[in-house]
Amino acid sequence: MSQSIADHLNHIQQEAVATLKGPTLIVAGAGSGKTRVLTYKIANLLYQSIPAYQILALTFTNKAAGEMKQRIGSVVGQDKAAQLWMGTFHSIFAKILRFESQHLGYSSRFTIYDTDDAKSLLRSIVKQLGLKKDQYPEGELLNKISSAKNNLITANAYMGIDSYMKRDEAQRKPETFRMYQMYEQKCKQADAMDFDDLLLKTNLLFRDFPEILQKYQERFRFVLVDEYQDTNYAQYLIVKKLSALHKNITVVGDDAQSIYAFRGAKIENILNFKNDYPEHKIFKLEQNYRSTQNIVNAANAIIKNNQKQIEKNLFSTNDLGELVQVKKVNTDTEEGFVVAQNIAEQRMAKQLNYSDFAILYRTNMQSRIMEEALRKKNIPYKIYGGFSFYQRKEIKDLLAYFRVVTNPKDNEAVKRIINYPARGIGKTTIDKLEAVANASQMSIWEVCTRAQELNDINQGTKSKLLGFVSLITSFIEKSEEEDAYQVANYIANNTGILKQLHEENTPEAVSQHENILELLNGIKDYAAILAKEEELEVLTLDRYLENIALMTSQDNEKEEDFDKVTLMTIHSAKGLEYKSVHIVGVEQDLFPSMMAKNHPLDLEEERRLFYVAMTRAEHYLTISYAMNRMKYGQFNNTGPSMFIHELNEEFVNLPEQQSFGKFQKNQSFFNSKPQFNSGSGLSNTSFRRGKLKSVSTASGTDFKASPASELKAGMRVEHERFGQGKILQISQNAGNLVATVFFEGSGQKQLLLKFAKLKRLD
DNA sequence: CTACCTCGCTTTTTT
DNA sequence: AGCGAGGTAG
Numbered sequence: 027m028s029q030s031i032a033d034h035l036n037h038i039q040q041e042a043v044a045t046l047k048g049p050t051l052i053v054a055g056a057g058s059g060k061t062r063v064l065t066y067k068i069a070n071l072l073y074q075s076i077p078a079y080q081i082l083a084l085t086f087t088n089k090a091a092g093e094m095k096q097r098i099g100s101v102v103g104q105d106k107a108a109q110l111w112m113g114t115f116h117s118i119f120a121k122i123l124r125f126e127s128q129h130l131g132y133s134s135r136f137t138i139y140d141t142d143d144a145k146s147l148l149r150s151i152v153k154q155l156g157l158k159k160d161q162y163p164e165g166e167l168l169n170k171i172s173s174a175k176n177n178l179i180t181a182n183a184y185m186g187i188d189s190y191m192k193r194d195e196a197q198r199k200p201e202t203f204r205m206y207q208m209y210e211q212k213c214k215q216a217d218a219m220d221f222d223d224l225l226l227k228t229n230l231l232f233r234d235f236p237e238i239l240q241k242y243q244e245r246f247r248f249v250l251v252d253e254y255q256d257t258n259y260a261q262y263l264i265v266k267k268l269s270a271l272h273k274n275i276t277v278v279g280d281d282a283q284s285i286y287a288f289r290g291a292k293i294e295n296i297l298n299f300k301n302d303y304p305e306h307k308i309f310k311l312e313q314n315y316r317s318t319q320n321i322v323n324a325a326n327a328i329i330k331n332n333q334k335q336i337e338k339n340l341f342s343t344n345d346l347g348e349l350v351q352v353k354k355v356n357t358d359t360e361e362g363f364v365v366a367q368n369i370a371e372q373r374m375a376k377q378l379n380y381s382d383f384a385i386l387y388r389t390n391m392q393s394r395i396m397e398e399a400l401r402k403k404n405i406p407y408k409i410y411g412g413f414s415f416y417q418r419k420e421i422k423d424l425l426a427y428f429r430v431v432t433n434p435k436d437n438e439a440v441k442r443i444i445n446y447p448a449r450g451i452g453k454t455t456i457d458k459l460e461a462v463a464n465a466s467q468m469s470i471w472e473v474c475t476r477a478q479e480l481n482d483i484n485q486g487t488k489s490k491l492l493g494f495v496s497l498i499t500s501f502i503e504k505s506e507e508e509d510a511y512q513v514a515n516y517i518a519n520n521t522g523i524l525k526q527l528h529e530e531n532t533p534e535a536v537s538q539h540e541n542i543l544e545l546l547n548g549i550k551d552y553a554a555i556l557a558k559e560e561e562l563e564v565l566t567l568d569r570y571l572e573n574i575a576l577m578t579s580q581d582n583e584k585e586e587d588f589d590k591v592t593l594m595t596i597h598s599a600k601g602l603e604y605k606s607v608h609i610v611g612v613e614q615d616l617f618p619s620m621m622a623k624n625h626p627l628d629l630e631e632e633r634r635l636f637y638v639a640m641t642r643a644e645h646y647l648t649i650s651y652a653m654n655r656m657k658y659g660q661f662n663n664t665g666p667s668m669f670i671h672e673l674n675e676e677f678v679n680l681p682e683q684q685s686f687g688k689f690q691k692n693q694s695f696f697n698s699k700p701q702f703n704s705g706s707g708l709s710n711t712s713f714r715r716g717k718l719k720s721v722s723t724a725s726g727t728d729f730k731a732s733p734a735s736e737l738k739a740g741m742r743v744e745h746e747r748f749g750q751g752k753i754l755q756i757s758q759n760a761g762n763l764v765a766t767v768f769f770e771g772s773g774q775k776q777l778l779l780k781f782a783k784l785k786r787l788d
Numbered sequence: 789c790t791a792c793c794t795c796g797c798t799t800t801t802t803t
Numbered sequence: 804a805g806c807g808a809g810g811t812a813g
Contacts, residue, residue: 087802116803140803221803256802288800389799391805576803597800627799635800658798659804 042309049303056641057316078109138575143438175222225260243271254279258290318347353650354681362399382605410594420538434471607643
């Protein structure tokens with residue numbers, strides 16, 4: 027190991043980095059420099075003249091992979107780092123599957139179905155079998171299929187699994203296995219794999235073609251896995267098989283931070299590592315560099331109550347720091363107020379930026395109240411997580427064209443665009459096409475190309491179908507000679523999508539238009555980066571798609587978001603750190619005791635979740651719970667989560683001693699009568715997921731949001747709940763347009779314009 | 789296709 | 804409460 031590397035590491039970290047051979051488990055406590063160790067270990071391998079292409083490093087998110095590549099690059103040089111096999115499980119094995127696709131009966135250009143595609147396919151299967159969709163909801167089906175796949179149960183194997191069949195029988199859903207069979211079959215016909223297939227098929231490939239497994243075993247002399255506690259069975263087995271020859275496997279993780287059991291993660295993978303590899307070495311990174319002693323000690327007090335864990339002692343030699351604050355409040359509204367107040371005060375007193383703060387909650391629902399409180403205090407915030415650029419409708423539409431061009435058998439993509447923009451191919455025609463396709467084992471595309479032979483479709487429709495075919499064919503021809511950007515640009519222009527959006531000229535259409543241009547620019551940029559990194563002269567459309575299919579949110583942080591308080595679920599906070607963290611809603615039923623009935627909850631996992639939340643904080647940690655909270659429209663009495671009782675007074679300022687400071691009893695939120703928090707049209711989950719269309723009001727009536735550009739001060743408007751009122755002013759707040767409206771019924775309100783459900787009255 | 793209404797549901801989420 | 808799926812009337 028070079029001296030410069032050693033300088034940056036503590037003793038145990040150094041040993042872990044210096045140990046290159048053999049199975050190695052690095053138990054990395056929260057904030058213990060896990061990424062640093064992994065980074066330097068890989069750098070060290072490269073220093074020892076191990077060729078970069080012999081190193082396989084697997085992560086869970088693109089972000090983690092990107093960051094690590096960057097950091098390794100800054101140690102050993104970016105060109106060398108670029109040759110590493112580093113990426114998410116899904117992206118690495120998609121790459122391998124494309125290379126070996128012929129063994130599995132797939133083409134190398136197979137499509138990757140996202141969750142929407144998978145659900146849509148399942149919906150059409152349920153329909154084709156003539157079953158009711160309330161008996162077979164596609165989400166539930168997909169969950170079953172997904173978890174079967176994660177356990178390497180193929181459709182045919184499913185029938186032989188007693189527990190599955192009995193479960194389906196008991197649920198009166200005996201056809202489930204048939205759906206799985208058809209789903210599998212149709213994916214294959216469409217030359218498509220879903221996310222879980224990428225792992226399942228890799229396993230099948232390695233199982234059925236030992237010589238291929240051997241090839242990759244020989245190639246990857248060193249295998250490293252990040253966040254090992256989050257691997258599922260399929261991932262575990264791939265890793266195990268790949269490293270079976272050289273046994274140079276390094277896994278890094280923290281059992282105390284395993285919070286993804288609900289999607290198949292097996293904490294046992296990390297707990298049993300020592301049994302899987304009796305000759306293993308283990309390193310425990312126990313020094314936390316992130317947090318104050320009080321925070322680390324308080325978090326330890328929680329996690330020590332778990333039975334299932336690897337013994338370790340996380341400690342900090344940082345300052346003692348302030349006591350962890352636990353705040354008890356009356357209502358959820360008051361909690362919002364207290365948190366917002368606390369952020370404002372801490373920011374001034376400790377000279378912090380807004381971006382040093384995070385508010386963490388268990389469920390997305392809980393963001394609403396926090397948002398409202400922050401806006402009232404003019405504190406800028408951003409909501410993290412949820413949905414990405416690539417999930418926007420206009421982007422998915424354009425991407426569907428790309429998909430059809432690279433793989434016309436991709437039925438889900440064909441269905442998406444066959445009548446977009448509208449070209450007179452209606453639902454009835456599509457249903458007929460699908461029926462013919464099902465009956466003849468052809469793809470919808472193939473049926474379209476042979477439209478002339480169809481019987482019960484009239485000549486007009488036939489020529490429209492053939493028009494569609496020749497349009498796509500022209501794109502395919504284009505894609506054979508030009509690069510991704512040129513083809514994409516050609517498609518955007520020649521389908522009329524851009525033109526249509528341009529002419530529509532509503533704010534929504536303008537933004538969609540911009541997004542499409544942004545996507546096109548993104549392709550250009552990506553081509554430039556690739557050309558540099560991999561000396562690839564032309565970025566083809568299929569190469570581009572491959573990259574985009576496994577992409578999600580997070581990467582596209584906007585610059586206007588730089589100094590804002592971050593709001594997110596605890597799950598999405600994993601791996602992040604903030605100077606000041608507020609954990610809100612730490613109540614009985616959210617951080618549950620025995621109260622959960624509908625969902626069986628794993629108490630230990632909930633505790634780990636709380637632990638993850640606490641260890642995000644560097645200097646200041648505030649935990650709050652409300653004694654009363656609105657839930658499902660009802661005001662519920664609640665109380666502190668049992669985890670609050672596990673906190674130790676030595677490190678924590680518990681609420682018994684807490685006074686409400688300078689707040690006056692007569693302030694509205696202290697009234698015993700709950701303040702009903704009739705949401706002022708703020709962002710909520712569905713808006714964040716990008717569905718900004720007509721919305722359903724309390725009475726269920728569709729209520730169109732007025733385009734912001736049409737609203738002006740002085741205008742009379744109607745709100746779905748507040749009734750009629752007058753706009754006093756429109757102003758800018760935290761980068762958002764905010765209308766101040768005086769409502770006759772309920773007085774003055776501030777509404778976030780991009781979400782406000784306002785109707786013009788004139 | 790839109791407007792309106794009724795009803796049922798309500799943890800976490802990456803790829 | 805807040806949302807969305809889905810039905811019905813026009």
